[in-house]
Amino acid sequence: MSRPEAGPPQPQRPWPLLVVVAGVVLGLALSVLGQTTWRAGSVVVGASLLVGAVERLVLSDRAAGLLQVRAKAFDVALLGLAGVAVVVLALAVPPGR
Template sequence: MMVLAVVAVGLVRIAQYYWREGAVLVGGALLLAALLRALLPQERIGLVAIRGRGVDVLLYGGLGFAVLAIAMTIQGGPLNQ
């Protein structure tokens, strides 16, 4: 539920034309999903569990860092905020 809430806030910020802040929130939500997947037991993880624990942590973490890196390094363009 926490991951979904952070993504929802990120999408609202993107819709308000603060795309960089929204993208950082979405990347943070992916990192939160990786952390929760690594720490919580199988019975409590819910829909965050898609594959095996190691694969989920690797993919969520990698994608989270990629989204954060792209959001922080892109400069210029029509959405320059």
């Protein structure tokens, strides 16, 4: 039995990862702007990681593109845990004077 010829490898789709990276960069920019915006920036970073977890969960392996690192369950768990941790820590820190 002959195997079908495999064509050239398909290029990875960068947009799911770019969405997450753009959110993290936006959150970091907010955090750097001043003492009053660090909490909002941290929440944006955490939310971006949670968006990445949802993207990885709902997109197929091929559509997830560069967001795919390991198995789907591992990627979703790691992004989700990191996102929740960042948001919880940002909200748990008491405000300064």
